[in-house]
Structures are given as structure tokens and as C-alpha cells.
Amino acid sequence: MNNFNYYTPTKVVFGKSTEEQTGQLIKEAGGTKVLIHYGGGSVKRSGLLDRIKKSLDAEQIPYAELGGVVPNPRLSLVYEGIELVKKEGIDFILAVGGGSAIDSAKAIGYGVANEGDVWELYDRKRTATGCLPVGVVLTLAATGSEMSDSSVITKEEGWIKRGYSSDYARPVFAVMNPELTMTLPDYQTACGCTDILMHTMERYFTNGGNMEITDSIAEGLMRTVMVNAKILANDPQNYDARAEVMWAGSLSHNGLTGCGNGGNDFATHALEHEISGMFDVAHGAGLAALWGSWARYVYRDCLHRFQKFAVRVMSVEESGTLEDTALAGIRAFEDFLHEIHMPISMSELGIHPTDEQIEELAEKCSIASGDKKGSAKVLHKADMLEIYRMAR
Numbered sequence: 001m002n003n004f005n006y007y008t009p010t011k012v013v014f015g016k017s018t019e020e021q022t023g024q025l026i027k028e029a030g031g032t033k034v035l036i037h038y039g040g041g042s043v044k045r046s047g048l049l050d051r052i053k054k055s056l057d058a059e060q061i062p063y064a065e066l067g068g069v070v071p072n073p074r075l076s077l078v079y080e081g082i083e084l085v086k087k088e089g090i091d092f093i094l095a096v097g098g099g100s101a102i103d104s105a106k107a108i109g110y111g112v113a114n115e116g117d118v119w120e121l122y123d124r125k126r127t128a129t130g131c132l133p134v135g136v137v138l139t140l141a142a143t144g145s146e147m148s149d150s151s152v153i154t155k156e157e158g159w160i161k162r163g164y165s166s167d168y169a170r171p172v173f174a175v176m177n178p179e180l181t182m183t184l185p186d187y188q189t190a191c192g193c194t195d196i197l198m199h200t201m202e203r204y205f206t207n208g209g210n211m212e213i214t215d216s217i218a219e220g221l222m223r224t225v226m227v228n229a230k231i232l233a234n235d236p237q238n239y240d241a242r243a244e245v246m247w248a249g250s251l252s253h254n255g256l257t258g259c260g261n262g263g264n265d266f267a268t269h270a271l272e273h274e275i276s277g278m279f280d281v282a283h284g285a286g287l288a289a290l291w292g293s294w295a296r297y298v299y300r301d302c303l304h305r306f307q308k309f310a311v312r313v314m315s316v317e318e319s320g321t322l323e324d325t326a327l328a329g330i331r332a333f334e335d336f337l338h339e340i341h342m343p344i345s346m347s348e349l350g351i352h353p354t355d356e357q358i359e360e361l362a363e364k365c366s367i368a369s370g371d372k373k374g375s376a377k378v379l380h381k382a383d384m385l386e387i388y389r390m391a392r
């Protein structure tokens, strides 16, 4: 096993009606004036925004609002938020929504706490020295951004999607009421479940050494998410299934399922970020469309992990060679994706990149990763190109 740091400063407040505690939580965190940051309107339609404002009013905490965050959140709104926060003297950002609202809130927090153009952080030109405190009321179980160190932003000019990670941006608190996710379209629920699985899978398929306790947690998490994703596909109002998935989402991306593992892979994520940057598709569906092609391209270089995944997560009965078992595991996972109505190729996702666009995707992915990505197999531009081609 490898040495590791595990840092999870986020206070989790989980369960029914927990959003009523939001004002109190901001007060405890020392916030005196708040920016409420949210997306395209789901939080208004559900009445959640009004309940949150009531909770802030009860604690006499003043606030400003900035809605309009879109999936694959844009840099231009981040700039707007930075200006607003500076003008209003705001010292706390409350994200209400899914990963996009949270990531946009983190980017605003960086932009206020650091001199210069915030994009330079995402463009690897500088590193952050701080971030305004961010709190979260989560409405979509998917990205784990409510506990993660990461924020992913899309720059409209050139449609460049980049992530930046630092412990400064880990949210101070995360309010998680599984009931809030019951208004999600089925497609978003399935995308979320896929993303949650992938965050653990990216940490599972590595060649740098592993730890049994971490593997057992990871395998339990993956099995639990698959069982409950299938329940939600038929019964979206099932509270217990919503709760299992929501908590799994946070644990899957707060570092827990990678402790002691050497080298996170995250190649599927790197490949996907270019797809959602260029075609504006949902992140989880993009991951589903690429994973099988990535897996078939790399599995021989990480056979022991693919075999373990097949047997312990996908319940494949071992027969034939290790390769046969590994491939059966990959097929079984793709069958699961189909069961929850996720695509397993780009054409199923509804996008049809031209040869030039495939070249551009590989070029951008190679630049974003310094032409070296992955642990199951280290990928360079030619490998990325091949995987995109396979995923058509």
C-alpha cells in the first residue's frame, strides 16, 4: 500500500428537511453576507430557493442572488459573480444545485480570493492561495463536488473545459436532503449514478498498488450504487434508494475510495471533459459513452484489476482465461448502463464527431493532461485518438 493524505473538512448535514438549517450553518461558518448561486430554475420551481431564503432571513443574514448557471458551467458567469461579490462585500457563497452550481461557486470564490484572471488557475498558469468559503445545498447526486477539492469550468472562447483542484475549495458544509433529488428527470438521475460509479472506478483501475480495505469499500460502493440506480429507474420516488445514492456520491469523490491506491487513472474523465466541452452533453452520459472503449483499450495492461472488478463487482463467474473474465466484466457493466438507459457509444449519446473533430478532441485532451494520462495504462495522444475512434 502507498502513503496517503485524507482530508475531508466538509460538515455533512444529511436527511429530510435539513435545508432548513442552512442559515444556521452559514452563521456557524462565520458568513455575514451571502451570494446564493444556482442554476436554470429547478430550485425556484421546487420552492427550495424560497425555503433557503427563509432560513437566512431567520438568522438575519443578508444575501444577493446569482442564478443562470448552466450544465458545464461557463467562465463568463464566473466573472459576473466575482464582480458582484466584490461590489456587495459578500464573504460567503452558497451553491444551491448540482455540480455545475457548486463548481461555479468555487470558481467565484477563487476569483475573489486571488489576484488576476481566475482562468489562469484552470489553465495551470498559477496556483491558488485561497478561496472564499463555499457552502452547498445539494439537489443532484453525481459529481461529489459537495465534498471534493475540484471545480470544472468551461471557457466559451474555444470551448475549453478544464478542472482545477485545491483543498481551499472544499465546501465548508454540505446539506444533503435526498428528497430534493426526487424532482430530477430520470436521465439526470442515471447520469448522476454513472458519474458516481466512475469516480470510484477511476480510483480502482490502477497499477500503482492497492489496499484491501479501500478495495472492499470501493466494491461495496459500486455494488450499492448499481442496485439503487436500477431501483430508481423504476421507482424515482424511493427515498432510501435516493439516500444510498446521494451518500455514495459524496464518498466516491472525497478521496475515500482511493486511499492507499497508487495513481488515480481518471483517463475516462479527461477524455469526457473534451466531449462535454465541445458538444455540451451531460457529463455522466459522456462517461458512459466512452468507458467501454477505454476499458477494451487498456484492460490487458491492468488485467488483475479488471478480473477483480468482474468477479467482485459484476458477479461474473470465472471461466476461461483471465482475459475472458475481464472482458465479461466489461460487457456486464455495459449491460448495466443500458439497463439504466445510458449510452455506451458516442452515436448512442447522439453525437457524431467528424474525423477533424476527433483529432481536435485528442489534441485538446493531450494538451489538458500534458500528453500523459492514466494509471491502468498511460495514454498519450495517439491512444486518446484511438479510444475516441473506438467509441464512435
Ligand code: NZQ
Pocket: 038, 039, 040, 041, 042, 043, 069, 070, 071, 072, 073, 097, 098, 099, 100, 101, 103, 139, 140, 141, 142, 143, 144, 145, 148, 149, 150, 151, 152, 180, 181, 182, 183, 184, 185, 188, 192, 195, 253, 269, 276, 283, 284
Ligand atoms: O440548472 P437547473 O435548473 O438547476 O437544472 C439542473 C441541470 O439542468 C438539473 N437539476 C439539478 N438538480 C435538480 C435538477 N432538476 C430537477 N430537480 C433537481 N433536484 O440537472 C441538470 C444538470 O445539473 P448539473 O449541476 O449540471 O449536473 P451535475 O451535478 O452532473 O454537474 C455536472 C458538472 O460537474 C462537473 C462536470 O464536468 C459538469 O461540468 N464535474 C465536477 C466535479 C467536481 N467538481 O468534483 C467532478 C465531476 O467528475 C465532474 O467533472
Ligand code: ZN
Pocket: 143, 195, 198, 199, 269, 283
Ligand atoms: Zn465525474
